Amino acid sequence: MLRSSTNAQPAAAAAAGSAVGAGGQSKEDQLRSRIQQAFIESGEAKRIEELLRARLIDCGWRDNVKAQCKAWIQHVGVEAATVDRLVEEIFPEARGAVPDVIQIELLTQIRDFVSKNT
Amino acid sequence: MAAAAGGCEHLAVFKQALFQPRPQPTLRNHSQHSQQHDQQADGGSTGETTGRDLFTAMQRYLQAWRASLQLTSKHAASATSSAASLATPPVAAAATTTSGTSGTSGRQRSLRSGPPATASAASPTEVQLSPAAVASKIPTPACSVCRAPGRKLHACLSCTFFGCRAKLNHNASNGTTATMMDTSMTSTTALPLSHAEAHARQCGHPLACDVVHDQIYCFECQDYVYDHEMDDIIEHQRVEAERAAYAETNRLPYLPWVPKAEEARLISAHSVANVTDPEDSTLGLRGLNNLGNTCFMNCILQSFIHNPLLRNYFLADQHTEETCHIQLGKGLPPVDTAKGVQPHNHHHHHHHQSGSDSLCMACEMDQLLHRFFSGETQPHTPYQFLHSVWKHAKHLAGYEQQDAHEFFIATLDAMHTHCRGTLLNCHCIIHRVFTGALQSDLTCLRCGSVSSTVDPFWDISLDLRHHKGATGTPEELQPNSLEQCLHRFIRPERLTEQISCGNCKTHQDCIKQLTIKSLPVVVCCHLKRFEHATRSFKIDSYIEFPAHLDMSPYLSASLQRQNGNIPVVPPSPREEAPILNASPDFGGNAMYSLFAVVNHRGSIDHGHYTCYVRHNSRWFLCDDAWITQVDIEEVRESQGYLLFYIKDEMEYSAN
Structure with missing residues (x-):
């Protein structure tokens, strides 16, 4: 559930049909995609993902969200349910229900990684 | 969900192409060498790209990439290149057969910088590949449009396009309200399409595979579609990639366990139903x-x-x-x-x-x-x-x-x-x-400077009797519970001998305190x-x-936090750093x-x-x-x- 805000920015350029080359990006974007790449390729992204998964299972978050998903699917009917609609419905509340301690822990670790890699 | 197995006609068409009878069934080959050989033979003889080639190639690439991510040791270098060579030939063969240009710009570049959306839309085979470039390092897949390697990245099943399926935030912020049903219906026209969906519509490539979860998404059905046979192919490629990637390391490869004839006989002969609680x-x-x-x-x-x-x-x-x-x-x-x-x-x-x-x-x-x-x-x-x-x-x-x-x-x-x-x-x-680790703090009574040492321990030896000259409450002198013993263990103690203080440069009276820096299991x-x-x-x-x-x-951390009479003087900023670093370790139970x-x-x-x-x-x-x-x-x-x-x-x- 790590939200990647990077997907948003270059969309305007793409929508306008222009090619997005290396020169078309601002310094900030270049830095961002470079860090993002390092984040994935160093295995740190995977490690943090595993950590998040473990923490969410540990605190009961996953079981709660799973129960909510089940209830919603039963509510709208299996035929009408799609993954996208499910995510749209459950995401805001589930995102808010992630305990602060876990958010802080992960944020600290991600921040550490970023500061080490810039 | 909406489209269960067999429900999606696009997947059915795709599978038909996928399982066309071919002269040599490459999917069942196990050795890397023969796989390469077959793929090259296929690419050379038929000279055309089929759905199966692309799909297996894409799966190989993804799985090899994922396996390579997990290797960080020195062994990784050789294993990664072997995984890359496993992944490369089919991709290269599939995409270069109809491309006239030589492979100067590698897959690496095409993935990182991404071909322009328009060019990619015109023909999938315009993406050029160089096996050598790929073999050097397996690149991280990224969106061909915005180059973000972020979440919800999908690989097109009909060409070499990668696109993110993430919502475009700046316009979609008003779409997450209660009128969810409406937005999902109207999103195709009202909101800008995600990069993956834009490609799917432009090129008529309805199917894409989630890069992280290996789930196939159909843009016509607007949902993920599920199929056992496709899952089998994905699973097979995952096993192959792990096998190649871990061949050089000590880690045992992922293999499903199937008992040998002898083992099966032994199991059935000696198994007793476990009826006891x-x-x-x-x-x-x-x-x-x-x-x-x-x-x-x-x-x-x-x-x-x-x-x-x-x-x-x-x-x-x-x-x-x-x-x-x-x-x-x-x-x-x-x-x-x-x-x-x-x-x-x-x-x-x-x-x-x-x-x-x-x-x-x-x-x-x-x-x-x-x-x-x-x-x-x-x-x-x-x-x-x-x-x-x-x-x-x-x-x-x-x-x-x-x-x-x-x-x-x-x-x-x-x-x-x-x-x-x-x-x-x-x-x-x-x-x-x-x-575990034991921290020993020596505090000089003259200048108040603290010198700490940390030593590992396997057990905690607890005194049951007081030593000569020790002072304290009766419990501390003659403990009668484990907790009292442990409290006595960490009690600051005035040393009878004078210790050389690094700050004062002379021998001074000191107070020594032991605390547990990290706990063993x-x-x-x-x-x-x-x-x-x-x-x-x-x-x-x-x-x-x-x-x-x-x-x-x-x-150690909880004692520092208590901030009572211990330590005798507040720690200097220099001493504070390790304490702050250490505290998250003790957040647990x-x-x-x-x-x-x-x-x-x-x-x-x-x-x-x-x-x-x-x-x-x-x-x-x-x-x-x-x-x-x-x-x-x-x-x-x-x-x-x-x-x-x-x-x-x-x-x-x-x-």
Whole structure:
């Protein structure tokens, strides 16, 4: 559930049909995609993902969200349910229900990684 | 969900192309060499790109990339390139056959910089690939439009396009309200399409595969579609990629276990339906015959066998004679030097003479545990273990009475050494289970400067008597519970001798304080009942100990936080840094549960050791060959010599 805000920015350029080359990006974007790449390729992204998964299972978050998903699917009917609609419905509340301690822990670790890699 | 298996017509069409009869079924080949060969032959002879080629190629690439991410060690370099070469040829063959240009711009570039959306839309084969460029390193897949390697990245199943399916935030922020049904219906027209969906519509490529989860998304159905046969292909590629990637490392490859004919026969011949409730099971409980004053060994062995971590480690065959480096190197010169480990020559030298005996204490422990869990109920005679102990700890040899604590430490030391242990950063099972860190702070009474040292420990030895000149409350002088002992253990103590202060440059009066910097998973509390002063004697005083112990009050971090009279002066900013760094480690639960108690009965010269162990949720008294069930109350009323506690909540390790 790590939200990647990077997907948003270059969309305007793409929508306008222009090619997005290396020169078309601002310094900030270049830095961002470079860090993002390092984040994935160093295995740190995977490690943090595993950590998040473990923490969410540990605190009961996953079981709660799973129960909510089940209830919603039963509510709208299996035929009408799609993954996208499910995510749209459950995401805001589930995102808010992630305990602060876990958010802080992960944020600290991600921040550490970023500061080490810039 | 909406479209279950067979519900999506696009997937059906795609599968039809996928499973077209071909001259050589490449999917079933196992060796990397023949796979390459077949792929090249396919690409060369037919000269056209089929859905199957692209799909398997894409899967190979993704799986190889994922496997390569997990390899960070030095071994990774060679394994990665082999994984890359596995992944490369089909992609290259598929995409370059109709492309006229030479492979100067690699897949690496095409993925990183991404071809312009328009060019990619015109023809999927305009993406150029160079096997050499890919083989050098498996690039991270990224969106061909925005180049973000972020979430929801999907790979097109009809061409080499990668696109993110993430919502475009700046316009979609008003779409997450209650009118969810409407937005999902109108999103196709009102909101800008995601990069993946834009591509799907422009090129008429309805299917894409999620890069992270290997799920196939259909843009017509607006949902993920599910199919067993596709799952099988994906699974097969995953196994292949892992096999290639881990060929160079020590890690065992992922393989489904299928019993061989002989194994299947043995299983069906010897399987008994397990009808006993695990809570009532006595499997793992077995007496140990006394071999002549060896009760000191028996009780420690019982505490090891009922230590859940050691038990699981050895029963899971994490250390076996077949894989043990000492057993493998039998008769050969020490091979440890390459790893930077000091070879223990005296061991090797000694074993040359002793022939068939086990050279390794961990192997002995492994065999002992397997004997205990064999289902046999007669007492076991650990003569072999005893013999090994005599060889590895000379001071314990002979039929004399020995101290159980001394034996405990000697056995841990021998097992650690035999598990390729090094002094620093050892990851052997013994260290992972028993090692904690003790912080010792020396505070100068003149200038208030603090010097700290951190040392590893395997057990906490607790004084039961006060020393000359000590002051404090009656509890501190004569503790009568484990908690009081531990509080006394961490109490600041004024040293009788003057210590050289690094700040004052002179000898000064100092205060010393011990605290626990990091907790082991298993805490062994050693009550010092045997005093060896001018006259040796045993302290028989009763020390109360709890079934559940909270260790958090004795941690360095929690003491610093209390900010009471300890430390005497507030730490300087320089000292504060490690404390701040350390505090997250102690955020977890520090609750421990008792699982074994070793008792000594008798005087200092002669006596008898017994052991209480927790087996599932019941308690048993192990008195050499005799095992009797007891109440926890009886355990807690016993005197206690060594108390073993295990952590209630283990922390997850992401690695």
